[in-house]
Amino acid sequence: xxAAILDGTAAAAAIREELAARAAAWxxxxxxxVVLVGDDPASAVYVRNKEKACKKAGIRSVAHRLxxxxxxxxxxxLVASLNADPEVDGILVQLPLPRHLPEREIxxxxxxxxxxxxxxxxNQGRVLLGDRAALAPCTPAGVLELLRRNDIPVTGKxxxxxxxxxxxxxxxxxxxxxxxxxxxxxxxxxxxxxxxVARAEVLVVAAGRRHVVKPxxxxxxxxxxxxxxHRLDDGTLAGDLDFAPTAERASAITPVPGGIGPxxxxxxxxxxxxxxxxxxxxxx
Ligand code: NAP
Numbered sequence: 455x456x457a458a459i460l461d462g463t464a465a466a467a468a469i470r471e472e473l474a475a476r477a478a479a480w481x482x483x484x485x486x487x488v489v490l491v492g493d494d495p496a497s498a499v500y501v502r503n504k505e506k507a508c509k510k511a512g513i514r515s516v517a518h519r520l521x522x523x524x525x526x527x528x529x530x531x532l533v534a535s536l537n538a539d540p541e542v543d544g545i546l547v548q549l550p551l552p553r554h555l556p557e558r559e560i561x562x563x564x565x566x567x568x569x570x571x572x573x574x575x576x577n578q579g580r581v582l583l584g585d586r587a588a589l590a591p592c593t594p595a596g597v598l599e600l601l602r603r604n605d606i607p608v609t610g611k612x613x614x615x616x617x618x619x620x621x622x623x624x625x626x627x628x629x630x631x632x633x634x635x636x637x638x639x640x641x642x643x644x645x646x647x648x649x650x651v652a653r654a655e656v657l658v659v660a661a662g663r664r665h666v667v668k669p670x671x672x673x674x675x676x677x678x679x680x681x682x683x684h685r686l687d688d689g690t691l692a693g694d695l696d697f698a699p700t701a702e703r704a705s706a707i708t709p710v711p712g713g714i715g716p717x718x719x720x721x722x723x724x725x726x727x728x729x730x731x732x733x734x735x736x737x738x
Contacts, residue, residue, distance in 0.1 A: 456701065456702065457678070457700075457701040457702075457703075457704040457705055457706050457707040458604070458705065458706040458707075459706075459707065459708075459709055460600050460601075460604050460606075460679070460706050460707065460708045460709075460713060461709075461712065461713075462596070462600055462708060462709075462712055462713040462714055462715065462716045462717040463712045463716050465599070465600055465603045465604075465716075465717060465720070466507075466716035466717055466719060466720035467716075468603070469511075469599075469720040469723065469724060470507060470510045470511040470720065470723060471510075473511040473512060473513070473723055473724065473727055474510065474511050474512040476512075476727070476738050477511070477512030477513070478512075479737075479738035480731075480736050480738060481736065483512070483513065483514040484513050484514065484543045484544075484726060484727060484730035484731075485513070485514040485515070485516060485541055485542050485543050485544070485730075486504075486508055486513055486514070486515045486516070486542075486543065486544040486545075486546060486570065486722075486723075486726045487515075487516050487518065487536045487539075487542045487544065487545050487546070488501055488504060488505065488515060488516070488517045488518065488546050488548065489517075489518045489520070489529075489532065489533070489536075489545070489546065489547045489548065490517060490518070490519050490520070490548045491520045491521075491522065491524050491529065491547075491548075491551055491552055491555065492520075492521070492522035492524075492551075492552045493522060494550070497548050497549075497550070500548060501517060501548055503719060504546070504719055504722065505517060507719045507720070507722075507723060508723065508726075511723045511727075513723060513726055513727070516542075518532060518536075520532070522552050523552075523554075524552075524555075526554070526555055526556070526560075529551075529555060529560060530560070530563060533545065533547070533560065533563045533564060534563070536564075536568070537563070537564065537565045537568065542568065543568065543570075543726055543729050543730030543733060543734070544568055544569075544570035544722075544725065544726035544729050544730065545564045545565075545568045545569065545570065546570055546571055546722065547560055547561060547564070547571075561573045561574065562574060562575065566589070567729060567732070567733050568729055568733075569589055569729075570589060570592075570722055570725040570726045570729055571591065571592060571722070571725075572588070572589045572590045572591035572592060572595070572625070572725065573591060573620075573621065577589045577590070577591075578591070578620070578624075578625060581625050581628045581629065581632075582625075582628045584628070584631070584632040586632065587732075589725050589728065589729060590625060590629060590721075590725075591621050591622070591625045592718045592719075592721035592722045592725065593621060593622050593626075593660075593681060593714060593717075593718045593721075594622055594625045594626035594629050595629065595721040595724075595725075596714050596717030596718045596720065596721045597626055597629075597658060597679050597681070597714060597717070598626075598629050598630070598633060599717060599720070599721060599724075600679070600708065600713070600714065600717050601656070601677070601679075604706065606656075606677055606706060608630060608633045608634070608635040608656055609633065609634040609635070610634060610635070610636070611635050611636065611655040611656050612635070612636050612638070612653050612654060612655045612656070613630045613635040613636065613637050613638070613654065613655070613656040613657075613658070614637075614638045614640065614650055614651055614653060614654035614656070614657050614658070615627055615630075615637065615638070615639045615640065615658045615660065616640045616641075616647070616651070616657075616658070616659045616660065616661050616666065616667060616694075617639075617640075617641065617658075617659070617660035617661050617662070617681070618639050618640075618641045619660065619662075622660040622681055623639055623641075623660055624639070626658060626660070627639050630656075635656065638650055638653065638654075647666070647667070647671075648668070648671040651667055651671040651672060652671055652672070652673055653673075654672070654673065654676050655673075655675075655676055655677065656676065656677045656679070657672060657676050657677070657678045657679065658679040658681060659678070659679070659680050659681060659682060659693070659694045659695055660681035660682060660694070661682060661694050662682055662694070663682075663694060664682070664684055664692070664694055665694070665695070665696050666694060667694065667695060667700075668696075669695070669696055669699035669700045669702070669703055670699075670703075672700065672703045672704065673703075674703050675703075675704070675705045676703070676704055676705065677704065677705060677706045677707075678695065678700055678704040678706070678707045678708070679707075679708045679713070679714065680693035680694055680695045680697075680700075680707070680708050680709075680710050680713060680714070681693070681694070681714050682694030682695070682710065683710060683711075683715060691710055691711045692710055693708075693709075693710030693713070695707075697709065697710070
């Protein structure tokens with residue numbers, strides 16, 4: 455068997471074009487405020503990519519670049535001013551923050567209506583309650599959207615997630631339950647990971663470790679989503695899975711790069727539009 459490739463790059467481009475087409479109907483632009491503290495090179499690249507994606511989707515982006523030694527009080531003041539600014543529709547604080555800044559407390563300052571990363575406990579709670587209007591975390595929302603755009607239904611399917619982080623595994627479990635899948639969530643204390651993986655009709659791996667799932671564990675024909683991102687010694691990117699042998703068993707698989715990464719940014723844009731339209735009372 456050779457798997458169909460679930461092309462996140464193409465799906466993300468389509469989403470950006472759809473958003474840009476809708477933007478013509480709005481009385482003005484929607485704005486995403488991006489806060490970058492410090493000079494972490496990977497974060498700088500992520501922020502630039504998000505700014506480029508905004509432009510293509512017809513969304514205005516305003517970056518606030520702060521020095522690495524920014525006092526906590528200054529960052530709190532900036533977030534408060536963005537919360538209060540009627541022109542700002544979405545607020546994103548790029549992670550990781552420098553060590554002296556309390557990440558969770560800063561994220562919790564963002565008002566839920568502008569929390570386009572979907573990390574605020576109110577949004578996470580709404581997602582857990584099955585509220586489809588909630589701003590869901592972008593990576594798990596991207597997984598569901600990529601499956602949907604490839605006509606892969608999850609209703610009634612056995613879905614197995616490897617990873618239970620608050621930004622991927624847990625909210626993904628909630629979204630899959632809301633989409634009527636039967637969900638198992640695995641982690642480092644899971645007794646027999648191979649047996650759990652073998653039950654999967656839809657397998658999502660978000661362990662952040664390479665090759666924790668062996669291709670031979672996967673039941674032939676499963677749909678496989680690889681959320682992991684790793685920069686290898688040769689500078690290339692790879693996922694958690696060993697792509698070629700996994701693709702031999704799967705019926706469909708996401709590549710890395712070009713799978714869930716671009717979908718994550720596309721869902722950030724989608725959340726910004728949803729947040730902006732809801733707050734401003736615009737339609738279209
Ligand atoms: P994380 O916070 O480190 O969580 C990893 C999860 O995997 C934990 O729940 C951990 O279990 C579980 N795990 C680790 N090793 C395992 C093993 N051997 N067997 C079973 N479970 C295991 O990571 P994350 O933030 O969710 O990110 C996961 C990966 O996705 C990373 O590679 C990250 O770079 C990538 N990512 C990609 C995107 C994107 O845009 N594509 C976005 C976010 C993250 P415990 O809870 O027991 O420790």
